[in-house]
Amino acid sequence: MSDQITVWGIGTTRAMRVHWMLHEAGLKYDCRPIGARTGETQTQAYLSLNPKGKIPAFQHGGFTLSESVAIIRYIGRNFELPEGFFVAANSFEESRLEEWCVFIAMELDAHPLYTMRRHRDLKHIYGAAPEAVDSAREYFLKQLNAAVPPVLENSRYLMGDDFSVADILLTSCLDWAHGYDIPLPKIIMEYRQRISLRPAYLSAVKVCYPNQSMPVQDGGEE
Ligand SMILES: N[C@@H](CCC(=O)N[C@@H](CS)C(=O)NCC(=O)O)C(=O)O
Known part of the structure; x- marks a missing residue:
């Protein structure tokens, strides 16, 4: 093959x-x-x-x-x-990584950001829903701020000192949110800034x- x-x-x-x-x-x-x-x-x-x-x-x-x-x-x-680059050493670490990936894919990407995309930018296809868009924006910030800053206060990346696929996912959503002018807290802005200097990102x-x-x-x- x-x-x-x-x-x-x-x-x-x-x-x-x-x-x-x-x-x-x-x-x-x-x-x-x-x-x-x-x-x-x-x-x-x-x-x-x-x-x-x-x-x-x-x-x-x-x-x-x-x-x-x-x-x-x-x-x-x-x-x-x-x-x-983070590699899970045991099933606890593997599950924590899974938790981040599912959270980011579901609670940041698929629900709030994609609602904003579909019902504002692509409203000519999916229909306008301004209330849903406003509430999606609020929901994005609520979920992001509940989960991410407490972790970044103590570690460089979501899984600790090593960069992981979860950081790729989160940064991609932060880029998306930045494009939507969603105000991100300082600790998250600094994280995004740091990661966006990685040669592989560039x-x-x-x-x-x-x-x-x-x-x-x-x-x-x-
Ligand atoms: N859950 C999928 C989403 C893929 C997706 O929605 N892709 C969009 C662009 S971001 C697409 O291809 N849209 C084309 C279409 O709907 O025709 C993933 O994460 O890969």
């Missing part, structure tokens, strides 16, 4: 996570720069790869995976990671957002 890695998708927060993780792991891969809502996710060829018609999608040899969280966790489990931005200097948000009209 070939070991070729291919990533489908650029220009979105979810795709950025995958590019970033591959850059952290120093892996060479083939990038297929298709965009969301350009029609490129709806071709028969792409739907046979990801029937959900969404980016990102990932291939490693004959194995295909969608869902940004699952993809970056797969990379974390199956490839050698650089010094300082090189991944160039691949994922070839026409922008910063991953502001999921790119205009998707």
Whole structure:
């Protein structure tokens, strides 16, 4: 079986996570720069790869995976990671990492940020819902502020001294929130600032957002 890695998708927060993780792991891969809502996710060829018609999608040899969280966790489990990249030493650490990933994917990304995206930016498709958007913004800050600052007061990253896939996920949501002008507390701004200087982050931005200097948000009209 070939070991070729291919990533489908650029220009979105979810795709950025995958590019970033591959850059952290120093892996060479083939990038297929298709965009969301350009029609490129709806071709028969792409739907046979990801029937959900969404980016990102990932291939490693004959194995295909969608869902940004699952993809970056797969990379974390199956490839050698650089010094300082968190690897769970036991089931407690593995479960704590899982807890962060599920929290960020569900409580920060899928619920509040995606509600804002769908019912404000993409209201021409999904319908306007200004009250839901306001409440999503409030909910994002409530959840973020309850969970993250207490941890960052005592450690550099979510899992302690080592950088992890959970930090990739959180930073991607913070970039998204920043693009929405959601005011982030100082401790979280400093964390985001520190992480955004990582060489892998900077090189991944160039691949994922070839026409922008910063991953502001999921790119205009998707
Ligand atoms: N839960 C998925 C979400 C993927 C997703 O919603 N992708 C959007 C862009 S961020 C997309 O491809 N939209 C295209 C469409 O709906 O046609 C993940 O994290 O990978």
